[in-house]
Amino acid sequence: MVVRPVVRQYKEAYAREAARHVRAGGHAVVWEKGGKVRLVIPVPKADDPMDLHYWSLLDLGKSRWKKMPSGPYRGLAIAMIPRDCHDIVRRRAERDAVWPEAQRAITFDCLACGACCRDNYVELDKDDIARFRKAGRADLLRRPYTRKKDGKLVLRLLKSKRCRHLEDDNRCAIYELRPSACSVFPVGSECCLNAREVEFEMYDGDPPAR
Ligand code: SF4
Ligand code: SF4
Structure with missing residues (x-):
């Protein structure tokens, strides 16, 4: 069983709610004025190759983040999301809209x-x-x-x-x-979920249709 972060999207004005979600173990996609998008996540453990927070960045072609020293996101990691990845993070949030908590336990075979x-x-x-x-x-x-x-x-x-x-x-x-x-x-990383969706249209933890 894997416990993975649930992705939610927020408008910039709801930074406190976004930070609360991330402190509970989730990921926040924050849409800012001017069309910029930030991904807010718990600080990745760079020395842990299985860290799901780190892999959520790798899946977007990113490997760097900034730990916020102050403000509502103090102590959390932030990465700006390239424009060509906006749809990807939006889809992550849409996929997870059914999950009420900040994390979700899921089993993969x-x-x-x-x-x-x-x-x-x-x-x-x-x-x-x-x-x-x-x-x-x-x-x-x-x-x-x-x-x-x-x-x-x-x-x-x-x-x-x-x-x-x-x-x-x-x-x-x-x-x-x-x-x-x-x-x-x-297993359970965004790269894993993406591979399952692209190869087999298996959505999140769906069993294979074959
Ligand atoms: S993509 Fe499939 S085989 Fe690969 S780690 Fe995920 S569940 Fe396992
Ligand atoms: S089948 Fe190929 S890609 Fe899969 S674990 Fe083995 S070597 Fe790696």
Whole structure:
């Protein structure tokens, strides 16, 4: 089970309500005059790769935030949302409008899903390369399993966009050796929810329709 933040949207004038929601563990999308949008979240734990607050930023292509020193958001983290991501944060709030609390407990079945192992981009880091070699699987570093992209070694996908290591039952064929990027991908994050929606139209915690 995962406890994930519930996303609400607020007008700028309701900063206190937005801050109260975030202090209770939720995320606030704050619409300001002039069309600017801020995402207000609890301060991410940058050293915790499973931190759902941090991943809510990564899903927007952002990795930086500002901890507010004063004002209604004192002690909370704020990130300005790029214009091309406004619809994304609006949809998050619309998705969560049915949940009355600031957080929501939810259970996912990864073996019934596998969405994040499709149409993805997985770079292999130094640790992955060393791990593959140590396990006698240097073949995993070559074609057909990898390709070079901007000097990085990246997992190659099948034409169907599935990862080559994803088996028919959604198990990972190299689970014990799987790349670090796969092992730290957090279930219940906005990236997970987005993958489920894009790949299978599974909305939030829906079971797969297949
Ligand atoms: S998208 Fe989420 S629920 Fe689906 S397999 Fe990946 S981590 Fe699990
Ligand atoms: S290596 Fe395994 S965990 Fe990573 S994307 Fe492929 S199937 Fe999924």
